[in-house]
Amino acid sequence: MTALLERLSGVPGVDRGSVERLLDTAGGDGWDVAIPLHRFAAAAKRPPNELAAELAASLPDTPGVARRFAVGAYVNFEADPAWLAERTLAIVGARGTSYGGGGAAGPEVCVEHTSANPNAPFHIGRVRNALIGDTLARILRAAGQTVTTQYYVDDIGRQSAMVTWIWTQPKEAWPPEILATLEGADEREERPDHYLGRPYPAVSAYVKTHPEAAASLAELCERLERGEAPEAHRRFCEAILGGMLASLARVSVTFDEFVWESSLLHDGSVDRVVARLRGAPHSVTEANGALAIDTTVYGLPKEDARAVFVRGNGTTLYPTRDVAYHLQKFGRFPRVIDVLGQDHLLHAKTLEALLNEIGEARRPEFVLYQYITVPGGGRMSTRKGTVVWLDTLLDEATDRARAEVRARHPELSEGEAETIALAIAAGAVRYHIVRIAADKSVAFQWEEALSFEGRSGPFVQYAYARASSLLRKALDDGVAIPTSPSGADLTTPAERDLVRVLARLPRVVASAARTKHVHTVAGYAHDLAESFNRFYQTTPVLKAEAGRDSRLALVAGVRQALGNTLDLLGLVRLERM
RNA sequence: GGGCGCGUCGCACAGCUUGGACCAGUGCCCCGGAUUCCUAAUCCGGUUGACGUGGGUUCAAAUCCCACCGCGCCCGCCA
Structure with missing residues (x-):
């Protein structure tokens, strides 16, 4: 590949990056990497087919590349499956629980998510924020970054x-x-x-x-x-928040820190923000004494082009306090990410305008997500009776999972069965919500959310449990799990495909961390589980006549990667289910 | 009216950031198969598509640009 880069680098108008990006092209029939040469041919003023044929013939042999050949305007490369299998499993074995992650540490980052008002339980619409935020934090951590999660409590x-x-x-x-x-x-x-x-x-x-x-x-x-505040106020807030956090704990969402909005008032930081906004370039005073920023120059979609930051009665507003909160975050973290619902878009723009007004150059990065709607359309409403509480959903999912576990494993104690049922229920709900791109709205459907089959969390958990059971059985039988397989044994279509998917994890994690698209990890988890299931179904391991050790090593590697992926998604690893 | 986002098989989604093997992939549903063998929450096969509409850019568009249509959200001295 390096040789190819060098050859193409001589062509005018070709930069290294554009070639490297092409390397991520998915594998197809008989090839693993295909490089289209049209653009390079155009730059070199040569017919693309001719250039492809010439390159295919003249490139030096590279370790790991079994074959290269030109088809039309493409140069195709086929990896040596034995080489790829050995190399991939060696990397997985060396990295262990950190396989897939790593990379540059990057600046310390604060991920603020959830921050739901302490006034009611979580319904599944509100919980999308928590699941996107928590998963993002997990992915960033895996990618090597230091992450602090914060929940902003509006009291x-x-x-x-x-x-x-x-x-x-x-x-x-x-x-x-x-x-x-x-x-x-x-x-x-x-x-x-x-x-x-x-x-x-x-x-x-x-x-x-x-x-x-x-x-x-x-x-x-x-x-x-x-x-x-009345003495009881904090007590109510803490009690409700405690209940809400108990819900979130059921789906493995926790927080590093809580920032109470009142603390920003009491330590004077909100006052300081007000003082700075008063002296801002576009500060104006309204008839009743309210203070505002004229947002005309920012083009915010507000009818009166005003962002009020102090009411006529002298009290402050949420955007004002949010400026104080962000200044606090900027003071501690070089990088700040806010997970916000689509309805907060204007608030995000307003916040940026206010930061600009006080001469603050730093900005948070926003991850915006669309709402989960009810089947008939529209947002969940308590009055219309269309609310689905997270707890209700989890209870139902747990009931179904429990029944399934008991039917499959009557030998398990009640406690063991319950632990498994809870993990499956949480996995189903987490996966169901996080698998969809944040910018898509989701019409909630009970049966979809409760599915344990197909593209679901339990599907991935099941693949992991199968791999675990197989290895456990091997150990019980006194068979050691080899660490260095012979790649030459791993050449069936199912094995080659599995190795290829396994090798993809680091790129998936790096990409998800960069784009903050957490759903791509869910998609990968399904791909890996599916590929493993196919292998499992078609390929004997313990009873293999030849190459048993290499297959065991492959299963061990896949189990590691599946487990790491479950961690990224916040799903519980189950050794049996 | 203005701003932002979305529109891909019957349903639900992926692919769009970085155009290239996509005559488009996955799950559910439906039909038919697979278990003397490592967990059938699995696997195999079959049916299903004007990538919202129209134009533009390009050797090449689901992907980029423009317009329009439909849906969601926002346009509070609420948060």
Whole structure:
């Protein structure tokens, strides 16, 4: 390949990068790499077919390349399968759990994701943020970067204030329509996010039509901002947040740090942002005393071209506080990534404008995702009864997985079966959401989300379990797993294909880390599992008449890669299922 | 009205960043097969496509550009 590069480098208009990119072309019939020469031929003012034939004939032999030949305007290379198998398995064996990752460390990065208001349980729409963010963090870590994940807890805004507002009133004083939301609920049986979150939608609707309630809520908001929150407020926030985090823990999502919005008010950093925005180039004062930035020059799609950063009553807004939060992040991390829903796009643009206004040159990188909608279309709504709670989905998935595990493995203890069922349920849900590109909206469908077959998390987990069982059996039989196979044994179509997919993992991880497209890793996981299943189905290993050791080594390598891929996706490795 | 995103078999997705073996790949569904043998949550075979529409650039377009159509979200002194 190097020789090819050198030959082409003599051609005017050809740069090394454009040749290297072509090397990722997928393998086809009889070839592993195909280089189209049209563009080089054009630069050299030669017919492409002629150039291809000449190069194919004149390139020096390269280790690992079994054959090269010209077809039309393409030069094709066929890898030596034995060489590829030995080399790939040697690398997998040497890298172990870090196979697929590595690379340059890069700057320390902060990934902020989820940051859902502590006012209600997670529904599966909200959880998309957490799963994209958590998976991205895993991929970046695997790629060699130092990652800190942060959850920004909004304990200042109206959402969390509504919870405190209603719960600090005696129940006798609750409006009937709000009280009704507690019907049939038992505080001792429901987690705090579910129980305390019950009245929220009703409260939200109520204050829209009852001015005195709205005024009372506004007063509470002001108190929160002044640092005069009722003692119970933090308790409610923590209780609900705790419940929400318990949901996320079921799908293996955890956080390194939590940043409470109130802390930015109390340490004066929000005040400093306000002071800097006051003196900003496009700062304006509105009639009622509110402070804003005239965003005309930024072309934001806002009708009045105003980004208000202090209300008429002197309190601040979410964008103002978010500037303070980002300055804090910039102070600690050279690189900052925010995972945001599509509805926050304008906020992201506003944030950039505000940062520009205070002369801050650094910017966060945004990962935007589209919503998960309900089958009939539209967002999930508690009032319309179209909400699917993460916990409900996981419970149902666990029930189904449990039944399947018990049917397959009656010998397992209840505890073992439960552990496996939980892992399968979580795997199905995680995979189902993260397999789709972030910029696609998803119409949620129960049966799809609960599928354990085909392109699913359990499919990948199953392939891993099969590989594990096979190796376990080998060890039980006293067969050692060899570390260096003979590639010459691994030449059936199923083996060659499996080796090729196995060898692809490092490129997949590097690409996913660069583009922040986490779904590509899910796609790869399926490809590898599928390729392994095909091999498994068609190729005897333990009972192989010849080449058993090499096949065992291949299985060990694939198991390693499958396991690493499961880690990247946050799916539990199961040794049996 | 303005901004952003999406539009690929019946359904759900991949491929688009970096045009090239894509006369387009995967899963589900449907039909037919495979288990004396390492887990059948598997595998094999079959059926299914105007890549939203129209134009442009190019030797070459699902991929890049323009327009239009459809869908989603946003355009708050909410977050």
